[in-house]
Amino acid sequence: MTAIVQYTLSGLVIGGLYAIVALGFYIMWSAVRAVNFAHGDTLMLGSVLSIALMWAGVPLIVGIPLAIAASAVFGLLIERIAVRPLNHGPSSVGWMLSTIAIGLMLEAFVTVTFGADPRSLPSPLMGTPISIAGAGIFPHELLVPASAVALLALLDGFYRSTMLGRAMRAISQKPVAAGLMGIDVRRMALISFAAASALGAFAGILAAPIIQVSATMGLLLGLKGFLVAIIAGMSNARGIVITGFAYGVLERFIEGFGNTALREVLGFGVMILLLLMFPNGLFGQREVNKV
């Protein structure tokens, strides 16, 4: 019984992280029907920068916002140089290659400058674990699922009731019409990538005390976040967060009753199966448009 609670709790932690990563993909996809495949690397960038700034003597309260801001600029650059020039409608795939390439370049650069050893960011909430129904968990870990839910509510309100949010969804559906409404489509695309990258960096920093920070930490997290977004159906934020949690819990159970290798095999296997059964995603709706 304790094991089940333990797996569920730690599953919600890692699943919350997948959910936040997936929400970044959702933001980009909603705006331009393309994503930064190096999005996992913005997590890495955020946590590596905050650790580097900490080493340089910058207090975390300043360093963390700086790291997030720098990652947002990274997102701007990705959109401008790797996505926009190569994204000309649904059949374009050039942006996949270019963003993956930039991610690999960033990983190599960080390995050289930051070092290959995994690091960790200290957190005052990682001191003593608290006990929930016999299972132990650090207070900091609980921040992850809580953040995922809070971010979902925030994003939902943003898209539902701000002009910027409405415009950021409109540009992907009908870019020409969006321009005719007075929306600067290019600017919106930039904003969406900056926001997604800032969110990614935030996720990285949030995870930095829990998981090991290294140049390659973003690879699997980015991939799983993308899978979660795809399985949920790219256009449904709530579904993305639910799927993220579910995938995290599933992973922990497989790991707990099996082993780590089995986790990836079964986890990805289930994902592929779901994708075959629900091509539009678990929560995706078919795009409706009568002509």
Place this chain on the structure above:
Amino acid sequence: MNMTTASSPPALLKVTDLGVAYGQVRAVQSVSLEVGAGEFVAMIGSNGAGKSSTMKAIAGVLAPVSGRVEFNGADVTGQPSHRLVRQGLAMVPEGRQVFAEQTVEDNLRLGAFVFSRTPKMIDEAVDRGFTLFPRLAERRAQAAGSLSGGEQQMLAMARGLASRPRLLVIDELSLGLAPRVLDMLFPVLQQLNRDGLAILLVEQLATQALAVSHRAYVMETGRVTLQGSARDLAQDPAVRQAYLGRH
């Protein structure tokens, strides 16, 4: 010529020798046209004559390869659409182009995007749209993509009007719509025009377009071949043979 049309109003839109090309393919050779403040002008012509391309270049959706577009006395040639809207030039695009995944109300709000800093004006724009087309009010929370073609055209028109333009360019109002819907939409255009809105309407249904407009241009293979008062053009034998009587 009678006295009321002897002095034409000062041009709100003045297009001179406009040319549009898609790569090497020239879609518009050289088009000159004018729309006066408060005037209702139609452009008719067969499919592929370059009407839509002309409108896209006027509204800033496409950059022209030659010629000049003046709006409200200022040279706006090649300016992107998102800037032209702020100057009072709006367009209802061909095929409606509603934001299908968003609600009817959100579509209207997006139409008033230029008022982003004054939420009160956005609310007013939404109310105006619902007053103009009460059908839209009934469907305000529905996804725009679930509307019928006629309702989508109403939404596209209301959305185009939300920015309070001085000139509304409408590209192919009738495309794919039932005659019953058109019988409702054309009078709305006339009323909007009587209230002071200048309209430039591109339309394949020449009879209807000439019935509601003051003046008209006929376009063929990238050029304006005829122009004049709508009444005169409706009587012109060449126009009658080519474009009228089919509908």
